[in-house]
Amino acid sequence: MLFEVCEQEFRVMEAALGKINSSTELPAERLKEALTVIRKSLHFLSDHVLAHPLGSEEEQIKYGKVLLPKFYALYIYHQEWYAILSALPVTTNKKIRAFWLDELRVVSRFPSRYSLHHAYYKTAGTYLDKLLFVPGADTNSTLVPEIPEYDLILPTSCSYLFAKFRAYEMLSASIMEAMGNTPPMVHAPAAARKRTREMRWTGESINLVEVGFGLYDTKQLNDGNASLVEIFEWMEEVLHVRIGRPARRFEELETRKTTSPTSYLDKMRHEINMRIDRKLNYDPDAFQLKRRANRVPPAK
Known part of the structure; x- marks a missing residue:
């Protein structure tokens, strides 16, 4: 019940923040309105827990470790991001780039002050x-x-600390985006370093819906504590694709008439089984004979 309440409230909060970002131009006003929205959601959750006390240590841990920090991270992020933008120099491109690199160093250095807890956060320890x-x-x-x-x-x-870890990851991502994805200096966290080749999802987004629900239902992420919304957000961020709301996309799977609700996962299973069959039936001698027969003779 608590998870459903938090997930619903997070969607409400995200929608309100989206409207603020699209309709409010002044940064100070945008910050004020954003913090009001987030604080309202935080108080809603606090009031809900007071009215419906957490019944077990497991619920208390999930609330303090995962659910509440997810909300409070946005509270920290908006304040820090406004402070960074307020200090952005109006000068040459070289100085602006130096400014962003300095901010990236500051954000990236924070976890080292709590290295034990940050390692626990990153490895999803229990x-x-x-x-x-x-x-x-x-x-x-x-x-x-x-x-x-x-x-x-x-x-x-530590609930606050986990929220701050999450917020600073968001800040690192925003700084990198502001820099135009320029490769960061070595002080940046490994997650922020630009990969040799960026990966983008170029298939149909409905296929990712199957993958997302599969990961969630089989509890593959964060010891089974990752929510559907978190999984979808993670896939959207990493694969640069818009998937949409889990509930609405699941309805699309349910209403498929010409194919199976899990047609993409079925196809994946089929292709993997075919690969295994090919490997089991692989005859190196026959392969070499075929390779020699198809080799084009050199030009004279």
């Missing part, structure tokens, strides 16, 4: 979940981070 995300579990442990600016709307200081 063995410290009770200590870090259940309120009052062990406030005297040296593993619990001390964060002066910790917002009490979050259940633990």
